[in-house]
Structures are given as C-alpha cells and as structure tokens.
Amino acid sequence: MYRSTRSGGAPVPAERAIIEGLAPDGGLYVPVDLPGLSALALGPGSLSYPELALEVLQPFFPGFAPGRLKAEIEAAAGTFDCAEVTPVVERRGIHFLELFHGRTLAFKDLALSLMGGLVGLAGEGRGKGAAELLVLVATSGDTGKAALAGFSDRPGLRVAVFYPEKGVSPVQRLQMVSHASGNAFVAGIRGDFDDAQRAVKRIFSSPEADRELGSRGYSLTSANSINIARLLPQIVYYVKAWRSLRDSGALGSDGRMDVAVPTGNFGNILAAWYAKRMGLPIGRLICASNSNRVLADFFATGRYDRNRALLQTTSPSMDILVSSNLERLLFHASGEDPGRTAYLMDGLSREGSFALGDSERDFLGDFVGGWADDKEAGAEIAATFAGTGYLIDPHSAVAVAVLSKIRKREGLIRPTVIASTASPFKFPAAVAGAIGLAGDASPGSELELAASLARRAGLELPPPIALLSGAPELHLSVVDPEGMEGALYRFLDGGLS
Numbered sequence: 058m059y060r061s062t063r064s065g066g067a068p069v070p071a072e073r074a075i076i077e078g079l080a081p082d083g084g085l086y087v088p089v090d091l092p093g094l095s096a097l098a099l100g101p102g103s104l105s106y107p108e109l110a111l112e113v114l115q116p117f118f119p120g121f122a123p124g125r126l127k128a129e130i131e132a133a134a135g136t137f138d139c140a141e142v143t144p145v146v147e148r149r150g151i152h153f154l155e156l157f158h159g160r161t162l163a164f165k166d167l168a169l170s171l172m173g174g175l176v177g178l179a180g181e182g183r184g185k186g187a188a189e190l191l192v193l194v195a196t197s198g199d200t201g202k203a204a205l206a207g208f209s210d211r212p213g214l215r216v217a218v219f220y221p222e223k224g225v226s227p228v229q230r231l232q233m234v235s236h237a238s239g240n241a242f243v244a245g246i247r248g249d250f251d252d253a254q255r256a257v258k259r260i261f262s263s264p265e266a267d268r269e270l271g272s273r274g275y276s277l278t279s280a281n282s283i284n285i286a287r288l289l290p291q292i293v294y295y296v297k298a299w300r301s302l303r304d305s306g307a308l309g310s311d312g313r314m315d316v317a318v319p320t321g322n323f324g325n326i327l328a329a330w331y332a333k334r335m336g337l338p339i340g341r342l343i344c345a346s347n348s349n350r351v352l353a354d355f356f357a358t359g360r361y362d363r364n365r366a367l368l369q370t371t372s373p374s375m376d377i378l379v380s381s382n383l384e385r386l387l388f389h390a391s392g393e394d395p396g397r398t399a400y401l402m403d404g405l406s407r408e409g410s411f412a413l414g415d416s417e418r419d420f421l422g423d424f425v426g427g428w429a430d431d432k433e434a435g436a437e438i439a440a441t442f443a444g445t446g447y448l449i450d451p452h453s454a455v456a457v458a459v460l461s462k463i464r465k466r467e468g469l470i471r472p473t474v475i476a477s478t479a480s481p482f483k484f485p486a487a488v489a490g491a492i493g494l495a496g497d498a499s500p501g502s503e504l505e506l507a508a509s510l511a512r513r514a515g516l517e518l519p520p521p522i523a524l525l526s527g528a529p530e531l532h533l534s535v536v537d538p539e540g541m542e543g544a545l546y547r548f549l550d551g552g553l554s
C-alpha cells in the first residue's frame with residue numbers, strides 16, 4: 058500500500074498510486090512498508106537482469122499477476138543494447154555503473170521502458186469504459202524522449218511532453234521533436250525546468266483541469282519521478298551493481314559499497330536510499346550537484362533555499378532548483394509525519410526555503426553532499442579519457458569530480474559506484490570541448506561533433522544518435538508556462554501536434 062507524504066488519508070493500492078501519479082493533496086506517494094530484499098536477490102546465485110528485477114519489484118505490486126509483470130520486465134530489458142542491461146566498468150579506481158544502454162541513452166530508460174507496462178497493468182483494473190490516460194511530462198531533457206519511447210503507441214495512452222526551450226542540449230531537443238507517433242505531443246516552454254514542473258503539478262491538482270480533461274475522455278497520469286512507478290524500477294540497478302562488485306571481488310571487508318549520484322530531481326539517489334533501507338549493503342550516498350548547488354548546500358547546512366538564479370551548465374539534466382523527490386526523504390526524516398512534511402513544503406512554495414530540525418538532520422547522516430562546476434567536471438572528462446581512453450558524459454563527470462574532492466580530503470574509504478547517467482554522445486559539445494577536440498558547437502553541427510568524438514574514441518556512434526541525422530522536426534510548438542494547459546487541450550482536440 059502507498060500513502061501520501063502530506064496527509065494522513067487511508068493508504069491506496071499500487072494501481073491507484075500509479076494511475077494518479079501525484080496524490081490528490083499534492084503530496085507524493087510512498088510505500089507504507091518497504092519490503093526487504095530477498096535471500097535470492099542478495100544471494101550468490103547468478104540472476105539475469107529481468108530475474109533480479111522481478112525478485113525486487115514483485116513485492117511492490119502484489120495486485121499484478123507475476124506472469125504479466127515478468128513479461129513486461131523482459132520486454133523492457135529487451136530494449137537495451139546489452140544483455141547485462143546495466144554493466145559496471147572499472148576505470149581509475151572508480152566503478153562506473155553504465156545506465157545508458159537503453160533506447161535514449163540515459164538512465165531514464167531503466168524506469169521508463171518498464172513504466173508503460175506498469176501503467177498499462179495498473180490501468181486494466183479500472184475496467185471497460187474508463188477514461189484514456191494522458192501521460193503529462195515535464196522534462197529537463199532526458200525524461201521527455203525516454204517517456205516518448207516508453208509509452209509510444211501503447212493503446213489507451215497519449216503522451217504530452219514539455220521541455221525548457223533553451224535548457225536542453227541540441228541532441229536532446231532533436232530526439233524529442235523528431236519523435237514520430239500519433240499519440241504524442243511535444244512542446245518547448247519559454248522558461249526553465251522548474252517552471253515546467255510547477256505548471257505540471259498545478260495542472261495535476263486543479264479540479265478545473267480535471268473536469269476539462271474528463272469531458273474529453275482523459276485522466277492524467279505522470280511519467281515524472283513524482284510517480285512511484287518511475288522510482289521503484291530504479292532500485293533494481295543498485296542491487297545489480299552491488300552484485301557485480303561482489304562477484305568481481307571488488308568489495309572490501311565490510312561488504313559495502315558507496316554510491317555517487319549526479320543529482321537533479323533527487324529521484325535516482327532516492328532509489329539508492331530505498332535500496333539501502335531494503336537491506337542492500339550501501340555505505341554512504343554521495344549526492345553530487347553541478348553549480349546549481351541547492352542540494353549540496355542543503356546537506357551542508359540543513360537549510361534548503363531555492364532563492365537564487367538557475368544557472369545553465371554543461372549538465373542540463375541537473376539544472377534544477379526544486380528537487381521534487383526530496384519531499385519523500387523529508388517525509389521519512391520527519392518520522393513519517395505528513396503534517397510536518399506539508400509544513401516544510403508549504404515553506405518551500407511560499408518563501409522558497411525551509412530548514413530542518415536536529416533530529417531530521419541526524420536522519421540524513423548517510424548522505425554526503427558536494428558540487429562541482431563545469432570546469433571541474435570537464436577536467437574529469439579529460440583525465441578519464443587521457444588515462445584510460447574511456448569517455449564519460451558531463452553529468453557523470455560531476456559525480457566523479459565530487460568523489461575526487463572527497464577522496465582528496467578523506468582518502469579512499471570504500472569502493473564507490475558512480476551512477477553513470479548518460480552516454481557521452483548525448484552531450485558532444487561539452488565532451489569534445491573537455492578533451493580538446495576542436496569543433497563548431499552550433500546546434501546544426503552537434504551531430505557531426507558526436508561523429509568525430511566517436512572516431513576519436515574508436516567507438517561506433519550509438520544508433521539512437523546516428524539516426525537523428527536528417528530526421529524531420531515534427532513538433533515545433535513553443536508556449537509560455539501559463540499556456541501549457543491550453544496547449545494540452547488543443548492537442549487533445551486535434552489542433553496541435
């Protein structure tokens with residue numbers, strides 16, 4: 058069962074939490090009880106990714122027939138370009154957990170390739186004649202395309218994606234606007250990711266929007282990590298990573314690993330924390346930010362303050378000031394007190410800030426915050442490539458830079474897994490710049506830059522990028538954040554694509 062972080066209302070089953078996305082009181086759904094990891098999941102026997110995923114996820118979805126869940130998990134794993142799904146690669150004494158082998162080359166694929174199936178299974182229980190589902194997505198760049206790929210052409214589902222017009226990389230934009238599917242709508246917004254996310258949350262909790270959509274035969278659901286179905290599949294790869302380290306003899310005497318996660322909306326690292334609470338031997342969770350260092354400041358001081366300018370960095374998917382999933386952690390830190398969580402969130406929306414009490418801060422003791430700017434991240438891309446020939450993307454590089462600073466300060470404490478969240482070829486301008494590959498980074502030529510980067514690294518350009526060359530731009534709408542709701546209705550009424 059799942060309950061809202063903001064009210065003491067009766068818990069709801071997984072199906073309802075998935076379909077609603079956001080709880081009616083504006084809170085986020087969290088599991089009432091976290092199941093422990095099974096002896097099989099932690100045991101020495103070999104397990105394929107789908108077998109492990111089924112073992113970890115089944116307890117969260119007791120209403121789904123195991124055979125159906127298994128089929129969806131296998132289908133999702135089948136969209137990855139390697140059987141391991143999330144291989145671990147060691148370079149420079151760091152374990153890179155490669156989360157970019159899916160269709161859109163970012164870690165969002167891990168959850169979103171499966172989420173279409175989870176939403177489909179959850180929706181079946183609503184019976185015949187129920188409204189069709191409209192999946193509403195705000196994206197900082199990578200969720201958009203992963204949701205389009207994951208939900209595309211599923212019957213009974215439509216997808217609407219809003220991205221910050223000037224806040225995504227040219228490759229990210231092209232991936233989204235070239236997406237061909239009758240059930241999808243993509244629009245840029247004049248604003249940043251926080252504006253898009255705020256407008257989406259407003260639409261979710263607006264009774265008028267509910268009526269307008271209902272009259273058109275739709276009800277809303279979310280593919281953002283505010284949806285619990287997005288978060289839970291992310292637990293699996295941390296278990297997989299730990300098993301990889303154990304099997305290769307990389308763990309130390311305490312049997313634990315640390316994780317370092319390049320963080321924006323706090324979904325990925327929260328999944329690691331849930332994995333730890335479920336019994337996975339994780340030591341510390343290193344929360345790595347770019348120059349938008351709200352979270353680093355928060356872990357250092359206990360005070361969250363979004364009153365600052367949003368900076369554009371070379372890691373655009375982390376250019377966020379309001380990290381939605383932190384609300385789930387705060388709920389747990391407050392002793393699962395919905396009144397307290399609602400109070401903190403109210404402070405955030407009214408004043409843009411809130412501060413934790415002592416016991417709440419103590420609760421967060423496993424987290425270490427840190428941040429690195431573009432220059433520091435670029436230096437890690439260069440050092441990794443020069444030393445090992447291995448290319449990393451600017452987001453993963455932020456985590457490497459933060460880890461390097463911690464290791465300089467404290468020495469090597471534990472084997473550490475970096476959540477390597479994207480392929481370097483998604484961000485060719487920043488990566489090429491970092492390794493000193495000359496090139497013109499104007500939008501038209503980013504794909505050419507990606508190709509020369511691949512040649513330089515002696516790798517093949519991943520097909521999802523190669524196929525973008527010459528792809529027609531199909532979705533050209535750009536709207537103000539206030540215009541998102543109207544655009545949604547025009548799309549459903551057939552007037553926008």
Ligand SMILES: *Cc1c(COP(=O)(O)O)cnc(C)c1O
Pocket residue numbers: 163164165198199200282319320321322323324325326374375452453478479
């Ligand atoms: C989304 C994203 C992040 C941030 O993940 P959160 O779960 O939002 O913290 C980091 N790196 C890349 C490449 C991403 O796409």
